[in-house]
Amino acid sequence: MKRFGIIALTSSGAHTARQLLTQLQSNQRQVSLYLPQRLARGTENYYFKGDFTAAIRHLFKEYDCVVCIMATGIVVRSLAGIIVDKTVDPAVIVMDEQANHVISLLSGHVGGANEWAGLIAKLTGADPVITTATDTEHVQAIDVLAKQLNGWYPNFKENTKALNRLLAENKPVELYIEPYLKRYVNSLSGFTVLNEITTHQEGVPLVIVSDRGNFTKIPEAIQIIPRVNVLGIGCRKDITNEMMQQAFEEFTRQHDLLWSSISQVVSIDIKRTEGAIQYIAQTIGADLEFFTARQLFPASKHYPSSLFVLKTVGVGNVACAAADFASGERVVTERYANHEITMALSRRHEI
Numbered sequence: 001m002k003r004f005g006i007i008a009l010t011s012s013g014a015h016t017a018r019q020l021l022t023q024l025q026s027n028q029r030q031v032s033l034y035l036p037q038r039l040a041r042g043t044e045n046y047y048f049k050g051d052f053t054a055a056i057r058h059l060f061k062e063y064d065c066v067v068c069i070m071a072t073g074i075v076v077r078s079l080a081g082i083i084v085d086k087t088v089d090p091a092v093i094v095m096d097e098q099a100n101h102v103i104s105l106l107s108g109h110v111g112g113a114n115e116w117a118g119l120i121a122k123l124t125g126a127d128p129v130i131t132t133a134t135d136t137e138h139v140q141a142i143d144v145l146a147k148q149l150n151g152w153y154p155n156f157k158e159n160t161k162a163l164n165r166l167l168a169e170n171k172p173v174e175l176y177i178e179p180y181l182k183r184y185v186n187s188l189s190g191f192t193v194l195n196e197i198t199t200h201q202e203g204v205p206l207v208i209v210s211d212r213g214n215f216t217k218i219p220e221a222i223q224i225i226p227r228v229n230v231l232g233i234g235c236r237k238d239i240t241n242e243m244m245q246q247a248f249e250e251f252t253r254q255h256d257l258l259w260s261s262i263s264q265v266v267s268i269d270i271k272r273t274e275g276a277i278q279y280i281a282q283t284i285g286a287d288l289e290f291f292t293a294r295q296l297f298p299a300s301k302h303y304p305s306s307l308f309v310l311k312t313v314g315v316g317n318v319a320c321a322a323a324d325f326a327s328g329e330r331v332v333t334e335r336y337a338n339h340e341i342t343m344a345l346s347r348r349h350e351i
Helices: 011-026 052-062 072-079 113-124 142-148 156-168 179-184 241-254 275-284 293-300 307-313 319-327
Strands: 003-008 030-035 065-069 091-095 101-106 127-129 174-177 192-194 206-209 221-224 229-235 262-268 287-291 336-338 341-347
Touching: 003 011, 003 052, 011 030, 011 065, 011 113, 052 065, 052 072, 065 113, 072 091, 072 101, 091 113, 101 113, 113 127, 142 156, 142 206, 142 221, 174 179, 229 275, 229 319, 241 275, 241 336, 241 341, 262 275, 262 319, 275 287, 287 319, 293 319, 319 341
Parallel strands: 003 030, 003 065, 065 091, 101 127, 174 192, 174 206, 206 221, 229 262, 262 287
Antiparallel strands: 091 101, 229 341, 336 341
16 A cells, blocks of 8 residues: 655644545545644654654655645755655655645656645645646656556656657557556547557557567557566476476467566465465566465356365365456466466456
């Protein structure tokens, strides 16, 4: 869960900060409040030795979103020396003490400041102030599109700058997106959406959104790889890393699947100590999670069952059930079985 830090300077600001704290918490957000010691009540956090600059810089380093209820100039001067880059800096939002305006100041797209400024405006009745060009032109930014898909694309800063400029200037940018991915995206405004890549117009920038890797090379194309896939794995005891690597390569090749689209590897908890499962998750940079047989049993009923596996681990199949349970969706591949390993893939119900 993303962590919000709210900081204020004056008694009026503290009043607004407390109201916002309550509203964000009721919206199921993890929020902390920081005030001058003279204004803090009970267990509320206060500035160490009254040092505001140290306090706001602490929030900048520790929180995903910093909400500053004060003048914009104070925030800019206090943070100027520690701002690094929009790919690593947290979202910074400025709000006036009367909650009339909420400004997305820093990391509007990648950090989420635009999105959260909109949320705070909705909760408080304030006017959101968004100044990024793609937002003011009401077109979808490529970095926002990728974020909605938990996605990755190469040369992030260079491609983001070039494509967002074209989109903001209402110049043609084509886009092909796999149909199943559209449910994760709230808008494709500004793009010329293609139903087939074969209709691409040569020379026009093209964005391909897919977890597949079999596309003909197009010089003006970049690919966003969505990280929405969940890989379920079952295996016999003490399989080797080499066996797992071979099985994984066969599975991804069979389904023309880019390994970087897998965000999570899952299995049953009895396999928690299997080094080969840990190895493949670490190798592809995916999160690793294990579930109990009791958790997996309802999902296992949707797939063919092995009596041997049922007697051994408590469910009739592991790969399919684990992928299903973790993602909240049925598997989208046939169950792979080779090298004493089973695999199956599902896609997250939501990101």
